[in-house]
Amino acid sequence: xxxxxxxxxxxxxxxxQYFNGLTTAQNADxxxxxxxxxxxxxxxxxxxxxxxxxxxxGIAHH
Numbered sequence: 001x002x003x004x005x006x007x008x009x010x011x012x013x014x015x016x017q018y019f020n021g022l023t024t025a026q027n028a029d030x031x032x033x034x035x036x037x038x039x040x041x042x043x044x045x046x047x048x049x050x051x052x053x054x055x056x057x058g059i060a061h062h
Contacts, residue, residue, distance in 0.1 A: 001025035 001007055001022055011018040051057075
């Protein structure tokens with residue numbers, strides 16, 4: 001957002017709109033980061049469940 005020439009021009013002409021847009025962009029980045037972390041956590045949990053099954057850990061041997 002900061003490096004976009006249109007937004008830089010907006011900073012000169014309408015500071016309020018520029019900073020509103022900057023806040024919106026930052027919020028979108030934070031949400032994307034949160035979502036990525038959630039996906040990574042899900043993947044980690046699934047691997048922790050799958051790996052023992054593949055290698056036979058945790059299976060009762062009779």
